Amino acid sequence: xxxxxxxxxxxxxxxxxxxxxxxxxxxxxxxxxxxxxxxxxxxxxxxxxxxxxxxxxxxxxxxxxxxxxxxxxxxxxxxxxxxxxxxxxxxxxxxxxxxxxxxxxxxxxxxxxxxxxxxxxxxxxxxxxxxxxxxxxxxxxxxxxxxxxxxxxxxxxxxxxxxxxxxxxxxxxxxxxxxxxxxxxxxxxxxxx
Amino acid sequence: xxxxxxxxxxxxxxxxxxxxxxxxxxxxxxxxxxxxxxxxxxxxxxxxxxxxxxxxxxxxxxxxxxxxxxxxxxxxxxxxxxxxxxxxxxxxxxxxxxxxxxxxxxxxxxxxxxxxxxxxxxxxxxxxxxxxxxxxxxxxxxxxxxxxxxxxxxxxxxxxxxxxxxxxxxxxxxxxxxxxxxxxxxxxxxxxxxxxxxxxxxxxxxxxxxxxxxxxxxxxxxxxxxxxxxxxxxxxxxxxxxxxxxxxxxxxxxxxxxxxxxxxxxx
Numbered sequence: 001x002x003x004x005x006x007x008x009x010x011x012x013x014x015x016x017x018x019x020x021x022x023x024x025x026x027x028x029x030x031x032x033x034x035x036x037x038x039x040x041x042x043x044x045x046x047x048x049x050x051x052x053x054x055x056x057x058x059x060x061x062x063x064x065x066x067x068x069x070x071x072x073x074x075x076x077x078x079x080x081x082x083x084x085x086x087x088x089x090x091x092x093x094x095x096x097x098x099x100x101x102x103x104x105x106x107x108x109x110x111x112x113x114x115x116x117x118x119x120x121x122x123x124x125x126x127x128x129x130x131x132x133x134x135x136x137x138x139x140x141x142x143x144x145x146x147x148x149x150x151x152x153x154x155x156x157x158x159x160x161x162x163x164x165x166x167x168x169x170x171x172x173x174x175x176x177x178x179x180x181x182x183x184x185x186x187x188x189x190x191x192x193x
Numbered sequence: 194x195x196x197x198x199x200x201x202x203x204x205x206x207x208x209x210x211x212x213x214x215x216x217x218x219x220x221x222x223x224x225x226x227x228x229x230x231x232x233x234x235x236x237x238x239x240x241x242x243x244x245x246x247x248x249x250x251x252x253x254x255x256x257x258x259x260x261x262x263x264x265x266x267x268x269x270x271x272x273x274x275x276x277x278x279x280x281x282x283x284x285x286x287x288x289x290x291x292x293x294x295x296x297x298x299x300x301x302x303x304x305x306x307x308x309x310x311x312x313x314x315x316x317x318x319x320x321x322x323x324x325x326x327x328x329x330x331x332x333x334x335x336x337x338x339x340x341x342x343x344x345x346x347x348x349x350x351x352x353x354x355x356x357x358x359x360x361x362x363x364x365x366x367x368x369x370x371x372x373x374x375x376x377x378x379x380x381x382x383x384x385x386x387x388x389x390x391x392x393x394x395x396x397x398x399x400x401x402x403x404x405x406x407x408x409x410x411x412x413x414x415x416x417x418x419x420x421x422x423x424x425x426x427x428x429x430x431x432x433x434x435x436x437x438x439x440x441x442x443x444x445x446x447x448x449x450x451x452x453x454x455x456x457x458x459x460x
Contacts, residue, residue: 079203
């Protein structure tokens with residue numbers, strides 16, 4: 001239980017996927033314009049992350065390891081993630097059309113969210129058990145949510161700020177992102193990853 | 194022979210996932226009326242919301258399911274309305290194409306300033322400070338709030354006054370709703386002459402505040418052969434349904450605040 005809690009806090013704050021590991025920057029910059037879309041996107045990412053962690057762990061353990069095919073991890077994981085995202089999309093379209101509409105193009109884009117593949121490759125590297133890797137995926141998703149919501153707040157403020165012409169748009173966004181990232185260094189050493 | 198195991202594992206995974214997905218798509222199939230997607234393709238796709246629905250998808254659904262007329266979309270113009278009406282088999286009806294016009298000429302050289310505004314680039318915020326920095330409290334603040342909501346890049350700021358490029362304007366009305374001074378109006382495109390002033394101040398006050406304000410001298414009212422101009426609270430207003438575009442009012446106006454937008458469209 002203690003280890004799981006350490007993984008949870010570690011993946012959320014100390015090695016926050018977006019702000020410390022710099023994974024999943026594309027949706028971080030793309031969807032953080034409004035807090036409402038940021039929340040929807042984070043929800044979808046958490047869901048896909050947990051599901052993909054479970055499935056990829058099983059594939060890695062029972063298909064790849066017995067034949068020592070670890071070099072196929074990347075391609076097998078990508079295949080799994082793409083399928084899962086497609087599956088989530090189909091299910092959402094049927095059961096929750098409102099959420100499906102709100103997420104729009106960002107739902108299929110989770111396929112290429114490197115945070116999802118990144119967390120799959122990290123659990124292999126660290127030899128996590130099934131439960132540990134699922135908790136790790138969940139925590140990574142929560143960390144992504146935290147970063148996205150924090151940053152969407154920053155960006156909503158930036159909208160009304162008087163910014164020099166040459167910094168308008170992406171430049172000031174990148175600078176703000178780096179400042180938020182620097183703030184997360186404060187968590188380093190809280191828990192040993 | 195070693196190569197067979199990885200190849201079969203990966204292709205087996207792919208096959209299993211593929212079959213699973215095709216099964217899922219059958220189980221979770223959503224029936225979509227094909228007419229909706231056809232109508233959706235015909236709409237302009239700007240998602241400006243001028244029709245009052247949530248984007249073009251919303252209007253397409255309403256056209257097919259609720260029998261809403263295609264002329265709800267002011268952006269596509271007559272071609273789009275005709276195409277959709279043909280497809281749905283309903284009467285084409287008539288639409289009057291409208292464009293937005295900014296009823297103000299209070300450029301920096303024409304209007305006095307009450308104070309130096311140095312705040313956020315937003316007309317709403319300037320308007321909150323004693324009604325803005327212009328001496329004329331009715332005029333354009335020139336901070337471009339309308340320009341930012343225009344989905345068609347049809348608004349330019351010139352000398353502190355918004356100007357609408359009428360060949361780009363589609364009459365979606367986003368700027369009309371945005372302007373805190375309510376000086377942007379949707380006017381039928383065929384009506385060339387407009388009183389480009391919104392000041393309801395009395396003549397002397399209006400003249401003091403702005404060089405090109407309507408001073409309610411009523412010369413245009415008297416000269417108009419078709420009685421299309423009326424005074425409304427110290428401001429001349431042209432009724433586009435009566436106006437014949439004769440141009441007498443433009444010649445008569447001593448303040449040069451009646452303009453012919455037809456000329457502007459040409460140059």
